[in-house]
Amino acid sequence: MLPFVVEPVRRSDAITAWAGLPTVLETMRSLGLEKVVRERLHVRERESGYSEARKVEALVLLMAAGGECIDDIGVLRADAGLCRMVGTLPGADALRTFLYAFHSEGLIAEAQAARKKDQVAYIPGENEALRELAAVNETFVHRVSRLSLCTTATLDHDATVLESHKREALAHYKGGRGYQPAVVYWAEQDLVVADEFRDGNVPAAMENLRLIRRAFAGLPSTVTERYFRADSACYEESVLKWLADPGRKDGPKGEIGFTISADMTVDLRNLCERVAKKSWQLVEERVCESVHCAEVEFTPGDWSKHAWPLRYLAVRFTARQGELYGDGRRVKYLAVVTNRAGEAIDLLRWHWQKAGTIEHVHDVTKNELGARVPPCGRFGANAAWYRLSMLTYNVLSAMKSLALPGILGSARPKRLRFLLFNIAGRIISTGGRLILRIAQELEERVQLIAARQRLRAVLLGVAPG
Secondary structure (H helix, E strand, O other): OOOOOOOOOOOOOOEEOOOOOHHHHHHHHHOOHHHHHHHHOOOOOOOOOOOHHHHHHHHHHHHHHOOOOHHHHHHHHOOHHHHHHHOOOOOHHHHHHHHHOOOOHHHHHHHHHOOOOOOOOOOOOOOHHHHHHHHHHHHHHHHHHHHHOOOEEEEEEEEOOEEOOOOOOEEOOOOOEEEOOEEEEEOOOOEEEEEEOOEOOOOOOOOHHHHHHHHHHOOOOOOOEEEEEEOHHHOOHHHHHHHHOOOOOOOOOOOEEEEEEOOOOHHHHHHHHOOOHHHOEEEEEOOOEEEEEEEEOOOOOOHHHOOOOOEEEEEEEEEOOOOOOOOOOOEEEEEEEEOOOOOHHHHHHHHHHHHHOHHHHHHHHHHHOOOOOOOOOOHHHHHHHHHHHHHHHHHHHHHHHHOOOHHHOOOOHHHHHHHHHOOOEEEEEEOOEEEEEOOHHHHHHHOHHHHHHHHHHHHHHHOOO
């Protein structure tokens, strides 16, 4: 054993193990999130107790700190020094009751009743509280983007599986049980713009246009160039028509350049197999396979009746000598549909960049921001928890871009905890001021003083709006 003993002391507000965590709260407030929640979200049955804004702040702090369940808030509440800096935090019971307000049994019953006779899965509507929580995130996205003056928006769509052993969790396509939410992510801004919580048995291709419309509608008016990328879950006629139509209803007018992975139907595969050898272009040589592409003429369904031309890019994967794919073949084909001009290879590489954006969001939110652990069996409460995880992702993204030094610009939450949030600090009060003292060596690494000054400047610029 190491040469020391442990002696617990009474709760002390003179020290904290979370000296850097208040920066998360300051990021939220510098962008006016507290006021937005106060104006938009009204779920309390009485005026006493913690406000909705305080509960949202507490849940974001909890997720940013690494908490995976509501009861973990007790760890933050037990740090009297932290509470001295950020104020008293709501307890687990208050937060649990808050999340319950986002659930509506009536909406679930309506969705079940609206199913077709042969349909099992359904997607419940959102109650007012859940919609307003989405509006809170939308406003936050607008305020962050206003500071960066970004005019281009590439939106990436993808669904992910949350494994769960809860009694209410339903079977998903991978063989387990859980939920399968979908997310739309703004690549240039590193922000989640829309999400939809779904049961595990909801097919990834079910009713995606609703979420896509909401994502584009949620972009700020400063965006003038719009793009979209998705896998084959979005290869559906209504989605393709809406994206391809410059005069689309219920959406922004003008071009939306898109690439979507196409279903490899028998007809499309036969067409790929008939492509002349000389027409294939080498995309890249990989360790176990060669990748080539070629443009093919293919018209799905009744698309010829529409005026918006589509291009199909066939992709051929050829395994190395002696290697076979899972179906026993040495060659496999994929395809991408697009309305964009440009070289096929460039479009494919642009399309594949989605793997490093939206899938990164799933990885971070599920494994580091609590999204993979729904708090209860109530669908709406779980949807709110998931949406708050997306909001936490956005807050941390904004904090990195607006306040933190460049070396932390790409830091994942676990690294932010190690370098910034979990700094030990001593708190003193003198001359009516509260002072947080941290080690000089740590300050030189994380530049907490400069970060707070940058956030103060943001507050002065954003608050009037």
